[in-house]
Every structure is written in C-alpha cells, then in structure tokens.
Amino acid sequence: MSNIPAVITGTGSYTPARVLTNSDFERMVDTSDEWIRTRTGIRERRIKEDGIGSSDLAVEAGKKALARAGLEPSDLDLLIVGTVTPDYPVPATSCFVQRKLGAFNAAAMDVGAACSSFMYGLSTATAYVKSGFRKRVLVIGVESLSSLTNYADRSTCVLFGDGAGAVVVEAGENGGKQGVLGFALHADGRHTGLLWVPLGGSVNPIRSGNVDQGRFFIEMNGNEVFKIAVRAMVSASAEVCKTAGVSVDDISLFIPHQANIRIIDAVQKRIGISSDKVFVNIEKYGNTSSASVPLALDEAFCAGRIKKGDLVLMVAFGGGLTWGAALVRF
Numbered sequence: 026m027s028n029i030p031a032v033i034t035g036t037g038s039y040t041p042a043r044v045l046t047n048s049d050f051e052r053m054v055d056t057s058d059e060w061i062r063t064r065t066g067i068r069e070r071r072i073k074e075d076g077i078g079s080s081d082l083a084v085e086a087g088k089k090a091l092a093r094a095g096l097e098p099s100d101l102d103l104l105i106v107g108t109v110t111p112d113y114p115v116p117a118t119s120c121f122v123q124r125k126l127g128a129f130n131a132a133a134m135d136v137g138a139a140c141s142s143f144m145y146g147l148s149t150a151t152a153y154v155k156s157g158f159r160k161r162v163l164v165i166g167v168e169s170l171s172s173l174t175n176y177a178d179r180s181t182c183v184l185f186g187d188g189a190g191a192v193v194v195e196a197g198e199n200g201g202k203q204g205v206l207g208f209a210l211h212a213d214g215r216h217t218g219l220l221w222v223p224l225g226g227s228v229n230p231i232r233s234g235n236v237d238q239g240r241f242f243i244e245m246n247g248n249e250v251f252k253i254a255v256r257a258m259v260s261a262s263a264e265v266c267k268t269a270g271v272s273v274d275d276i277s278l279f280i281p282h283q284a285n286i287r288i289i290d291a292v293q294k295r296i297g298i299s300s301d302k303v304f305v306n307i308e309k310y311g312n313t314s315s316a317s318v319p320l321a322l323d324e325a326f327c328a329g330r331i332k333k334g335d336l337v338l339m340v341a342f343g344g345g346l347t348w349g350a351a352l353v354r355f
C-alpha cells in the first residue's frame with residue numbers, strides 16, 4: 026500500500042425509536058426473557074416502521090459521521106453502503122442515500138458480504154484512499170433485518186434488529202501515524218447454506234406458486250454458525266495483529282460483531298484481551314448485521330472509550346461465510 030494514510034475522521038449511528046423487548050417476544054412465540062438473555066445476551070432490539078427503508082436509516086447515520094468529520098455531503102467523492110437489506114433489488118441503496126444526502130459529487134456503490142459488509146466496505150474505501158483514487162469516502166453499514174425476519178421462528182426472530190453505523194474515511198497527511206493499519210478478510214463459500222434466504226433471488230424468484238412457502242426469511246443453522254464464527258473471528262484478529270506487527274496488549278479497544286454474547290466472550294478469551302477492553306452493546310440492539318460494528322464503534326466514541334492515539338481492533342463475521350478484521354489507529 027502507498028504512504029497515504031486512510032484516516033477515520035468521523036463516526037455516526039442511528040437506530041429507529043421503536044423497541045421490541047424480550048417480553049414482547051414472550052407474547053409472540055414460545056420463548057422466555059431468561060432464555061434469550063442467557064443464550065444471546067440480547068434484551069431488546071430496534072425495529073423500523075413500515076415504509077421506512079435502509080437508506081433512511083443510513084442517511085441519519087451518515088449525516089452524523091459527516092458532521093463529526095466537519096464535512097459537507099458535497100465534499101464526498103465516494104459513498105459505499107454495506108447491506109443485505111437494500112431498499113430495492115435495483116438500483117443500489119447507495120444511490121438513494123446519495124440523493125437523500127445530496128452527495129452528488131460522490132460515486133456510489135453497495136457492497137454485499139452479509140454481516141461482514143461493513144468490513145469489506147471499509148477495506149474498499151481504504152484501498153481507494155491509499156491509492157490516491159479517492160480522498161473522502163463515506164462508508165455506511167445498514168440493515169432493516171426486520172424485513173427478512175420470520176417472526177414465527179423463535180430460533181431466529183429474537184436475534185435480529187435494525188440500525189445503521191457510518192464512518193468517514195479521509196486521506197491523511199503523508200507519513201502520519203493515524204489511520205487504518207490493515208485488514209484480514211476471508212470467505213468460505215462451502216457454507217453458503219448455513220445462513221441464507223432461499224427465496225427471492227435469481228435461482229428462486231418469488232412467484233405466485235412459491236410465495237406460500239414463506240422461505241423469503243433468514244434461515245440459519247445457529248449451532249454450526251456459532252462454532253465457525255468463534256474460530257474465524259479469533260484467527261482473523263490474530264492475523265491482522267501479526268501482519269501489522271502489534272501485540273494484543275497494544276490494543277486499546279476491541280469491537281467485535283454483536284451477534285451473541287457467548288460468541289463475544291469466547292473470542293475475547295481466546296484472543297487473550299481483557300474484558301474491560303471489549304465493547305458490547307448487543308443487549309440494546311441484537312444482531313444488526315452490517316450495522317453492528319460501525320454502530321458499536323460510534324457508541325464507543327460517544328462514550329469516550331476511544332481517544333486520540335488509541336489502537337482499535339474490529340472484527341465481523343457473517344453469512345457466506347465471510348469474515349474480516351481491521352486494525353485502526355485513531
């Protein structure tokens with residue numbers, strides 16, 4: 026990579042006001058607050074209103090990130106949206122975000138790598154900035170997972186929520202210390218069926234003859250995903266630290282994908298980072314897929330958990346399977 030640092034200069038997040046609690050689920054499916062809390066760590070999640078799209082959530086997060094970076098929408102030259110819940114199949118959600126923000130000088134594209142979409146989007150932004158091809162990029166991870174959730178399936182419906190998180194990535198001073206230090210990115214397409222939505226794509230388009238099957242929701246083999254997630258998040262974290270030449274003790278804050286508190290605890294222990302350096306907000310939002318890491322990053326900032334000079338490790342994991350880790354000096 027060139028010497029141009031890719032610096033995160035602003036973060037933002039947004040979650041819808043409507044709260045769905047574990048007690049609400051007790052009235053909807055055969056479950057209990059106790060089961061959900063002990064098995065997942067989730068207490069509540071946010072759900073968007075009907076008629077609101079992912080682009081609406083993304084715009085709110087994007088505006089905050091731009092304000093913190095001291096930029097106008099017209100300053101952006103690239104806009105990347107990571108999501109599995111686009112507003113429509115065509116066009117890209119990033120184009121709706123571009124219009125609603127008024128960021129008409131920015132090229133716009135979506136990145137799809139399931140829950141790792143933000144990490145893949147951040148790596149794309151970093152490569153564009155480091156190469157000198159772009160200077161100011163807004164990367165947004167956003168999900169309206171309520172639109173893909175089967176609220177009759179207790180094994181998945183309690184897990185997911187809606188939200189958005191955003192970062193501004195800018196070209197820094199040549200030779201500066203701040204910025205993205207590196208990535209570990211991976212995928213394993215042998216496990217596509219462990220976490221997927223079987224109906225509604227090009228192989229099985231929704232037709233009057235199959236719509237009753239109801240298979241246009243997220244289906245997941247939770248046990249298998251759980252085991253692979255722990256292994257993958259640990260190895261990606263170790264890889265990115267090794268490549269960047271930093272030790273776990275150098276890390277100021279660890280921001281893991283917020284899918285399950287037991288996954289987070291297992292990863293934290295295996296990496297060997299102390300629990301007070303781990304940022305967790307899963308109890309409030311559940312698993313927000315592409316929004317999970319940038320939403321947590323923004324909350325960590327707002328809570329004063331990240332200061333200038335801090336080294337932050339972020340790691341995500343999702344369907345595909347895909348996973349990735351990033352090391353950033355703030």
Ligand SMILES: CC(C)(COP(=O)(O)OP(=O)(O)OC[C@H]1O[C@@H](n2cnc3c(N)ncnc32)[C@H](O)[C@@H]1OP(=O)(O)O)[C@@H](O)C(=O)NCCC(=O)NCCS
Pocket residue numbers: 055056057060061064065140179180181183245246247248250251254284285288312342343344
């Ligand atoms: C989904 C997940 C919470 C399930 O937890 P688990 O401890 O693995 O639970 P299991 O799937 O083994 O199910 C145990 C039992 O609880 C039941 N159960 C499942 N969901 C339940 C719910 N909401 N309430 C009550 N019981 C439930 C199951 O039916 C099963 O019952 P059985 O033993 O009678 O068959 C967990 O596997 C997980 O978090 N997986 C990874 C999810 C993830 O990371 N996904 C996204 C990656 S981005």
